[in-house]
Amino acid sequence: MSRIVRVAVxxxxxxxxxxxxxxxxxxxxxxxVEAGAEIVCLQELFTTRYFCQAxxxxxxxxxxxxxxxxxxxxxxxxxxxKVSVICPLFERAGPGVYFNAAAVIxxxxxxxxHYRKMHIPDDPLYYEKFYFAPGDLGFSVVSLxxxxxxxxxxxxxxxxxxxxxxxxxxxxxxxxxxxxIGWHDHERAEFGQEQLDAWLTVQRAxxxxxxxxxxxxxxxxxxxxxxFWGNSFVCAPFGRILVRAPTDEEGFWIAECxxxxxxxxxxxxxxxxxxxxxxxxPLLRRYGDGGARPGEEG
Amino acid sequence: MSRIVRVAVxxxxxxxxxxxxxxxxxxxxxxxVEAGAEIVCLQELFTTRYFCQAxxxxxxxxxxxxxxxxxxxxxxxxxxxKVSVICPLFERAGPGVYFNAAAVIxxxxxxxxHYRKMHIPDDPLYYEKFYFAPGDLGFSVVSLxxxxxxxxxxxxxxxxxxxxxxxxxxxxxxxxxxxxIGWHDHERAEFGQEQLDAWLTVQRAxxxxxxxxxxxxxxxxxxxxxxFWGNSFVCAPFGRILVRAPTDEEGFWIAECxxxxxxxxxxxxxxxxxxxxxxxxPLLRRYGDGGARPGEEG
Numbered sequence: 001m002s003r004i005v006r007v008a009v010x011x012x013x014x015x016x017x018x019x020x021x022x023x024x025x026x027x028x029x030x031x032x033v034e035a036g037a038e039i040v041c042l043q044e045l046f047t048t049r050y051f052c053q054a055x056x057x058x059x060x061x062x063x064x065x066x067x068x069x070x071x072x073x074x075x076x077x078x079x080x081x082k083v084s085v086i087c088p089l090f091e092r093a094g095p096g097v098y099f100n101a102a103a104v105i106x107x108x109x110x111x112x113x114h115y116r117k118m119h120i121p122d123d124p125l126y127y128e129k130f131y132f133a134p135g136d137l138g139f140s141v142v143s144l145x146x147x148x149x150x151x152x153x154x155x156x157x158x159x160x161x162x163x164x165x166x167x168x169x170x171x172x173x174x175x176x177x178x179x180x181i182g183w184h185d186h187e188r189a190e191f192g193q194e195q196l197d198a199w200l201t202v203q204r205a206x207x208x209x210x211x212x213x214x215x216x217x218x219x220x221x222x223x224x225x226x227x228f229w230g231n232s233f234v235c236a237p238f239g240r241i242l243v244r245a246p247t248d249e250e251g252f253w254i255a256e257c258x259x260x261x262x263x264x265x266x267x268x269x270x271x272x273x274x275x276x277x278x279x280x281x282p283l284l285r286r287y288g289d290g291g292a293r294p295g296e297e298g
Numbered sequence: 299m300s301r302i303v304r305v306a307v308x309x310x311x312x313x314x315x316x317x318x319x320x321x322x323x324x325x326x327x328x329x330x331v332e333a334g335a336e337i338v339c340l341q342e343l344f345t346t347r348y349f350c351q352a353x354x355x356x357x358x359x360x361x362x363x364x365x366x367x368x369x370x371x372x373x374x375x376x377x378x379x380k381v382s383v384i385c386p387l388f389e390r391a392g393p394g395v396y397f398n399a400a401a402v403i404x405x406x407x408x409x410x411x412h413y414r415k416m417h418i419p420d421d422p423l424y425y426e427k428f429y430f431a432p433g434d435l436g437f438s439v440v441s442l443x444x445x446x447x448x449x450x451x452x453x454x455x456x457x458x459x460x461x462x463x464x465x466x467x468x469x470x471x472x473x474x475x476x477x478x479i480g481w482h483d484h485e486r487a488e489f490g491q492e493q494l495d496a497w498l499t500v501q502r503a504x505x506x507x508x509x510x511x512x513x514x515x516x517x518x519x520x521x522x523x524x525x526f527w528g529n530s531f532v533c534a535p536f537g538r539i540l541v542r543a544p545t546d547e548e549g550f551w552i553a554e555c556x557x558x559x560x561x562x563x564x565x566x567x568x569x570x571x572x573x574x575x576x577x578x579x580p581l582l583r584r585y586g587d588g589g590a591r592p593g594e595e596g
Contacts, residue, residue, distance in 0.1 A: 118577060119573070120572065134574070139577065139580070156572065159567070160574075161459030162574070165459065194536055197538075201503050202506045204499050205502075208457070208496045238492055238496050239499050240492055274417045274418065275458065275460065276416050276417060276432065277582050279436055279464075280582050281582065282464045282467055282468065283464060283467070286573070286575055287570055288469065
């Protein structure tokens, strides 16, 4: 069986009405499959605008269960088109308990994976700690159709080398990052280019350090004073960009990922062999000597 | 007191005779100080050619103790020039016990830090596991002159996000990587650009993920069939390159590092706040469920 998997990332501007965004995502999935995609990664919270720009209790109405109406809709498309979909959602787990999550649906339409964002940001206009409990399912890897092992992470997770490393240690060959990141109007002129560059750099470095493919799907468009910067991309295990979207264009972008490169790159750059697991205990502390210690992290 | 520290990285082609390399390093330190440097980082194993290209027992004669003749020579320069020096050496700890190490010498000429490379590579023409025991002093941070906290790491360490993170968690504001990396003749045409790019990317990502300055000092010149690729650089806490040497030029390069940027960047990108230390236990395993477990690493 071929070890080449065609991975698509989508990128579009969200509208106010969730059903229109789901329609849009379905159309993009169908088009991507038409163009050869076997896995499609949708952008973070793809059913809604980025509502975390303000703390508004009514926004919790946007949440839905997993499985729920949207996963069922996407599953029917996945089954019909024989495509796997990374489907990020605002998840309602129970009354007052919400997560920034992603369902993983395989080409049979089966819900095979469920990730809840582990690292939750909180920044001006990104008030996620108000909306989302920190993920409680750990870092997960799911095998899609027996062909590729995918580590699903979400947005803010992309800044944490620990998350990428743990997913790779659990066998991931491809990391996917549904994302919602953009420029503040008042920062863009001074810092915009550096911010985008840092975002690309830190994710490409996950590919390098772990010998995995990395795919990120970001939104575009203006919402309030934030301009989402697109630049959805897929890169290869040593960080080379295979495909990258522009800052403002909507659509899907497909990369051919030859999974044999994972082992080829790791044979030449055998970081896993040399990790000093005897000396990594300090990673389980908050800062200096503070926080949890090895064996206490429960 | 000013929070700006001027950091120099050196880069030169090693000769066969160690004393000539030490003379060369001393001259570069003096010139860098003349140009304003307050900290100078020398390249990995700066007293010798990169002898690890073959497994030759006589090469152990090149090792010396820390403190020893070279640290004393460099200390006298440091004292005279009022400069701190990161001084990487082939260390003889005892009969048959050798490390790839670095001494840290402050502007008073005092030996204030001692690091032994934790991650040891072993690759065709980089047979380091033959020469060096894995570092046994852990990841260390040293305060230089009460002004800047420096995390010293060496070469292969630069590919491991764990090492950079632990140094940052221990308070490092500046990571320095003495290095010896280059192209194999038979790989350069096909992979050379990608290898150099990955090397820059993974280190710049340490700056991004940890909000620290990063400095790398590499050698240049041809030794056997390896062409060392230079490109010594210093980058700022969000990954912006402040200074970068060419592939083949010898000399020193100085960056002005405003240490207040460390806190400024971390306030805007507060990754330390959000690390999931409760969920990082898998980092202490080799792969999957193998290897050490939390609490067993001691």
